[in-house]
Amino acid sequence: MNQNAVIRRSWVLKHRPSGAPSAEDFALRDDAVPEPAPGEVVTRTIWLSIDPYMRGRLREQQTYAVAIQIGEVMTGETVGEVIASADPGFAPGDVVVGARGWQTHCLTPGERLVKLDRHGTPLSAYLGVLGMPGATAYRGISEICQPKAGETVVISAASGAVGSVAGQLAKRAGARVVGIAGGAEKCLFVQETLGFDDCVDHRSMDLRRELEACCPNGIDAYFENVGGAVQAAVFDLLNPFARVAMCGMVSQYNEAAFPAGPNLGFVVGKRVLIQGFIVSDKPEKLAEWRALAAPWVTDGSLAYREDVHDGLEEAPQALAGVLGGRNFGKLLVRVGDDPR
Amino acid sequence: MNQNAVIRRSWVLKHRPSGAPSAEDFALRDDAVPEPAPGEVVTRTIWLSIDPYMRGRLREQQTYAVAIQIGEVMTGETVGEVIASADPGFAPGDVVVGARGWQTHCLTPGERLVKLDRHGTPLSAYLGVLGMPGATAYRGISEICQPKAGETVVISAASGAVGSVAGQLAKRAGARVVGIAGGAEKCLFVQETLGFDDCVDHRSMDLRRELEACCPNGIDAYFENVGGAVQAAVFDLLNPFARVAMCGMVSQYNEAAFPAGPNLGFVVGKRVLIQGFIVSDKPEKLAEWRALAAPWVTDGSLAYREDVHDGLEEAPQALAGVLGGRNFGKLLVRVGDDPR
Numbered sequence: 200m201n202q203n204a205v206i207r208r209s210w211v212l213k214h215r216p217s218g219a220p221s222a223e224d225f226a227l228r229d230d231a232v233p234e235p236a237p238g239e240v241v242t243r244t245i246w247l248s249i250d251p252y253m254r255g256r257l258r259e260q261q262t263y264a265v266a267i268q269i270g271e272v273m274t275g276e277t278v279g280e281v282i283a284s285a286d287p288g289f290a291p292g293d294v295v296v297g298a299r300g301w302q303t304h305c306l307t308p309g310e311r312l313v314k315l316d317r318h319g320t321p322l323s324a325y326l327g328v329l330g331m332p333g334a335t336a337y338r339g340i341s342e343i344c345q346p347k348a349g350e351t352v353v354i355s356a357a358s359g360a361v362g363s364v365a366g367q368l369a370k371r372a373g374a375r376v377v378g379i380a381g382g383a384e385k386c387l388f389v390q391e392t393l394g395f396d397d398c399v400d401h402r403s404m405d406l407r408r409e410l411e412a413c414c415p416n417g418i419d420a421y422f423e424n425v426g427g428a429v430q431a432a433v434f435d436l437l438n439p440f441a442r443v444a445m446c447g448m449v450s451q452y453n454e455a456a457f458p459a460g461p462n463l464g465f466v467v468g469k470r471v472l473i474q475g476f477i478v479s480d481k482p483e484k485l486a487e488w489r490a491l492a493a494p495w496v497t498d499g500s501l502a503y504r505e506d507v508h509d510g511l512e513e514a515p516q517a518l519a520g521v522l523g524g525r526n527f528g529k530l531l532v533r534v535g536d537d538p539r
Numbered sequence: 540m541n542q543n544a545v546i547r548r549s550w551v552l553k554h555r556p557s558g559a560p561s562a563e564d565f566a567l568r569d570d571a572v573p574e575p576a577p578g579e580v581v582t583r584t585i586w587l588s589i590d591p592y593m594r595g596r597l598r599e600q601q602t603y604a605v606a607i608q609i610g611e612v613m614t615g616e617t618v619g620e621v622i623a624s625a626d627p628g629f630a631p632g633d634v635v636v637g638a639r640g641w642q643t644h645c646l647t648p649g650e651r652l653v654k655l656d657r658h659g660t661p662l663s664a665y666l667g668v669l670g671m672p673g674a675t676a677y678r679g680i681s682e683i684c685q686p687k688a689g690e691t692v693v694i695s696a697a698s699g700a701v702g703s704v705a706g707q708l709a710k711r712a713g714a715r716v717v718g719i720a721g722g723a724e725k726c727l728f729v730q731e732t733l734g735f736d737d738c739v740d741h742r743s744m745d746l747r748r749e750l751e752a753c754c755p756n757g758i759d760a761y762f763e764n765v766g767g768a769v770q771a772a773v774f775d776l777l778n779p780f781a782r783v784a785m786c787g788m789v790s791q792y793n794e795a796a797f798p799a800g801p802n803l804g805f806v807v808g809k810r811v812l813i814q815g816f817i818v819s820d821k822p823e824k825l826a827e828w829r830a831l832a833a834p835w836v837t838d839g840s841l842a843y844r845e846d847v848h849d850g851l852e853e854a855p856q857a858l859a860g861v862l863g864g865r866n867f868g869k870l871l872v873r874v875g876d877d878p879r
Contacts, residue, residue: 255808426804445806459799464766466785466815468595473813475806 205232205282209272209302210514215257219453219522222515224257225273225301232304235285240309242279242298244534248326249275249508249517249526250360251424254452273301273514276331278315278322280538289314294538296325301514303534313486320496322537325489327529328496328503332360334488335478336422339444340368343474344420348373351414353433356424357398358385358504360529361446364492365422366395367501374420377413379406379429381524388527392502401425407432417441425450427458434461437471445475452522504528545572545622549612549642550854555597559793559862562855564597565613565641572644575625580649582619582638584874588666589615589848589857589866590700591764594792613641613854616671618655618662620878629654634878636665641854643874653826660836662877665829667869668836668843672700674828675818676762679784680708683814684760688713691754693773696764697738698725698844700869701786704832705762706735707841714760717753719746719769721864728867732842741765747772757781765790767798774801777811785815792862844868 209228216224235241256267256274267273277300281293286309289295297312298305315325327333344365346352352369356362357378366389369376378389378398386398397413399406410432417438423430426448437443451457465471478484495501506526508517511534521530549568556564575581596607596614607613617640621633626649629635637652638645655665667673684705686692692709696702697718706729709716718729718738726738737753739746750772757778763770766788777783791797805811818824835841846866848857851874861870 426802430803445803447807448804451802451804457802457804460802462766462791462797462800463770463785463813464788464791464797466813467787467817468815470815470817470820471813472815473803473806473811475808475810475812477807477810480810 205304206230207232207302207304208511209300210511211272212257212267212269214269215259217455219519220254220257220515221519225515227512232282233306235283235306237285238308238310240281240286240289240295240298240307240312241283242277242295242305242307243282244277244279244298244300244303244305244511245294245537246278246323246326247275247301247511247514247532247534248277248330249514249521249530249532250332251447251449251452251521253518254522274299275301275514276326277305277534278325279305280535284309294322296330301511303511317538320493323505323507323531324496324503326531327360327505328364328501329489329492331478331485332529333364333492334485335446336361336364336368337488337491338476338478338481338484339422339446340365340372343444343472343476344369344422344442346372346374346420349375350419351375351377351416352420352422353377353379353410353414353418354395354422354424355379355401355429355433356449356524357389357393357395358527359424362422362424363389363393363503363528364501367393369420369422370394377410379410379425385527388504392504394502401429407435411436420444422446423448427451431461434465437465437469439469441469441471443471443473445473449522449524506530508532510534545644546570547572547642547644548851549640550851551612552597552607552609554609555599557795559859560594560597560855561859565855567852573646575623575646577625578648578650580621580626580629580635580638580647580652581623582617582635582645582647583622584617584619584638584640584643584645584851585634585877586618586663586666587615587641587851587854587872587874588617588670589854589861589870589872590672591787591789591792591861593858594862614639615641615854616666617645617874618665619645620875624649634662636670641851643851657878660833663845663847663871664836664843666871667700667845668704668841669829669832671818671825672869673704673832674825675786676701676704676708677828677831678816678818678821678824679762679786680705680712683784683812683816684709684762684782686712686714686760689715690759691715691717691756692760692762693717693719693750693754693758694735694762694764695719695741695769695773696789696864697729697733697735698867699764702762702764703729703733703843703868704841707733709760710734717750719750719765725867728844732844734842741769747775751776760784762786763788767791771801774805777805777809779809781809781811783811783813785813789862789864846870848872850874
């Protein structure tokens with residue numbers, strides 16, 4: 200196969216967005232699909248994952264990951280099909296995760312790729328419930344929140360890729376699980392499909408009072424995805440020895456300057472644990488999670504929902520949507536045909 | 540001995556202070572020293588400890604301990620000498636810790652008392668370096684900050700009862716230790732007597748810049764005693780995977796309403812651990828700490844400084860002083876003669 204006959208389309212960063220990102224902040228670039236050097240693999244992208252953390256990569260100042268530079272291809276997890284390989288471990292037709300980029304074709308060292316069973320779980324699941332978001336939920340719940348039977352656990356962004364898994368894991372541990380989501384439709388989904396005990400609409404007039412009504416025994420653990428007013432309401436209701444898994448604060452990702460936060464006096468008196476974490480710090484947990492959860496996906500006991508946008512061109516709008524809470528479930532861009 | 544012939548003097552709460560407490564908020568009450576019922580012990584107070592946490596007991600709303608009620612004797616750790624006992628484990632002349640109260644004589648169940656060697660370490664040390672403050676430092680450093688050789692650890696209220704021990708423990712672990720204290724005299728003491736590597740005056744015009752100059756490699760662990768502007772300056776300089784032991788926030792204890800705190804976005808990106816704790820949750824750690832540190836006090840390798848006020852009548856002013864940072868070292872009130 201002559202790769203040079205195939206065009207590769209990529210989204211590169213044009214300038215750093217101010218506020219919500221849009222297609223204006225990126226440029227489409229077409230070039231030839233490269234030939235793989237020894238050890239490299241070329242994939243055609245089937246699924247591209249869109250996640251809130253991506254907004255941080257567009258900032259000049261970084262806390263933990265290198266910023267995307269102007270003119271550089273935007274990053275993102277993909278599922279792809281191998282179309283050319285100079286790594287003996289991969290052959291055309293293999294389906295893999297591990298290639299990154301908002302592009303129709305990725306060039307990746309084979310050592311970063313993991314082969315998937317193309318006939319098993321739907322491939323898109325490896326970017327959501329069985330991918331980075333699922334593993335994030337797994338680490339936050341199992342390592343930090345550590346819910347015990349009868350405790351009350353609150354999950355923000357409860358209908359999202361991470362929150363939906365986090366809440367179901369807390370339910371499996373026997374906790375009372377209360378979600379927080381935006382709008383009646385999402386709240387219904389969180390209760391009826393995901394099986395949370397209750398769900399509060401963060402757009403309600405009196406979030407604090409409604410949350411209190413759903414948590415008559417206070418809050419023992421909180422999985423934080425959003426920050427802002429939701430965080431303030433939850434912190435007010437934390438019980439002594441509560442655990443807070445700080446996964447993200449998406450409500451402020453588009454802000455140039457971050458608002459003040461909570462006075463931390465309560466952390467002393469209530470002996471609260473607040474722990475930030477990033478899933479990629481323990482890459483081995485992803486394989487552990489996939490092995491644990493794949494049977495639950497197959498038997499339907501771990502529910503998930505996907506929100507699919509069609510075509511690579513949709514990626515910038517999709518990112519703006521997930522940052523604004525306009526997605527409903529794991530946000531994916533279908534870039535190419537799924538062989539299944 | 541007829542206890543009824545002896546007068547017991549006590550400070551009782553008259554009304555809840557607004558802002559800094561003063562003698563006006565308390566009343567002196569004289570009554571007869573009670574006779575011990577079976578299992579009880581009467582002590583005459585030698586030393587009374589004055590600590591910042593006491594301000595919290597004067598508030599109407601409590602987070603973790605029951606409020607002192609109007610008309611009730613104010614609480615506080617003491618070292619006392621047994622003068623009457625109806626507990627076979629104690630006899631007149633025994634010196635004990637465990638009796639509580641701003642009073643010249645305490646009536647206490649014997650099971651709460653621990654006998655001290657009256658000929659060993661100075662008795663006052665059992666309220667400071669070998670008492671609750673020392674054990675607090677021990678838990679915060681060993682369980683939360685967990686300093687490693689070469690790391691940078693910052694200690695606020697560094698010349699105080701807790702901070703002085705916390706910093707010396709971090710030094711023993713091989714860390715670079717930077718104190719924060721109020722005024723040149725305290726900073727000199729922190730460096731020269733306690734042996735910290737550096738000390739920043741929190742009253743300086745540019746705390747943040749001075750702290751940064753003392754921590755060229757950032758901050759890996761922080762022992763928090765004060766909150767406010769000091770907390771903000773330290774949080775800005777935390778390294779990835781930093782640990783924050785939340786022991787207290789004395790700068791706001793006199794405030795009716797607490798100011799806003801830091802935006803917590805950095806906790807995610809830097810994977811910071813923030814852990815509140817209260818020493819009395821693990822009472823067994825106090826004995827462990829005493830056994831560990833008593834030889835260090837004896838051989839002089841664990842330095843400490845005491846700030847002694849004479850006479851029970853001084854207790855309210857002493858409390859106001861420790862809340863305002865006007866003490867220099869562990870604050871104690873000498874209530875009665877020390878038999879040593």
